[in-house]
Amino acid sequence: MSKNGSISASVIKRLPRYYRLLGELKNQGIDRISSRELSQRMRLTASQIRQDLNCFGGFGQQGFGYHVDELRSEIGKILGVDRGFRTIVIGAGNLGRAIATHINFDTRGCRLIGIFDSNKDLTGVKVGELRVRHADELEGFCRRYRPTVAVLCIPKASTQQIADTLVSMGVRAFWNFSHYDLSISYDGIIVENVHLGDSLLTLTYGVNVMMPADGTETEEEQ
Amino acid sequence: MSKNGSISASVIKRLPRYYRLLGELKNQGIDRISSRELSQRMRLTASQIRQDLNCFGGFGQQGFGYHVDELRSEIGKILGVDRGFRTIVIGAGNLGRAIATHINFDTRGCRLIGIFDSNKDLTGVKVGELRVRHADELEGFCRRYRPTVAVLCIPKASTQQIADTLVSMGVRAFWNFSHYDLSISYDGIIVENVHLGDSLLTLTYGVNVMMPADGTETEEEQ
């Protein structure tokens, strides 16, 4: 059923949004939806939705549309929401702790099993269900528990070196929050860069265009 | 010099990366670079880089390349890195506090002037240089200080309502971390959605494809 092989990145990036919306529809007790209704809620074209879904197989029914729950679970299967990949967080600073506690890993195919920091003051501090381990324990831990996914919340200077170590310990995927473009380095390894600083600058660009700074600085004085 | 008007989103999303790399080159004392060298460092084509830059004007010099510092500062101007837009954070939970302290707003065109939460236990708690204010103060604060940008670190249920209020108080741009697609609602208002959950699912998809869950569950047992 799956004409897989390689689906374009544009399609894949839309899957989580479909999955999210279908979850909401399910909660609202809606159990049937057409590509046209879906397209209106998502601000996409019905054509695009049908194209996207047909990359993976025919989930719909002519003359009827899609079963919300069935479609949701199919997309969930494609994404791997039930895989429970063993996941560790590297860096227990503000961001690392926030990600570890704020993100629901369990519903997104990952299971958090450890959080590490090189700062001894943080060792033993509780973060959600876990306690921070010292970075010295990292290699032993990996040998024992074989994490698949690592979340990098560390300064850019150490990112490459830590990533190299983790790859050699069997980590296959990085969710990278450091200001460093990891994608450049490996293939066969999955990298998802989250550049929050770049995201903010994109916003700033938009505001800058909308409110040009022409001489009269009434808007930006304190 | 600027053939502005409307630059495509694909180009704009690359600008922060150019800016970031040029900053690194500058720190390394490199003051001249060709589109070809740049393309190698960024894993883009030289053609694309020249196309991108020429959306905004001819920053280069034939036979020579680009002056690193000059190009960096031109891109900085385009992005608005010096605008210092007054910015508030809504929600002082794990994520709000981490964003407020972890992101360098000043170098990205924004100036953090307030952080708010509806939980009274958090009122007065120090977050970086600021103290958390109670949500009740929000309207008075906006009337007085007229923030331009709001960072939303609140649950999705309240996002739409808070955003509506803020728009009516003059906020023109949202950096939205809640699990809610704000883009749908206004025009003339800039929205940058950061869906961390979607980002993680994209990663999970990649791992799921690379390590299929075929019967023999050796990889995912505990």
Add this chain to the structure above:
DNA sequence: TAGATTGTTAATCGATTAACAATC
């Protein structure tokens, strides 16, 4: 001047949209 590299136009590639026959 000769060599290098840009700015820019033209060609290619991929993604989105439109159209419609298949079918529930």
Add this chain to the structure above:
DNA sequence: TAGATTGTTAATCGATTAACAATC
């Protein structure tokens, strides 16, 4: 059966890449 809506092919649109004349 008639109506609705999919799956899929074809047309369009936009973004990326290649090529090269302009020029420092």
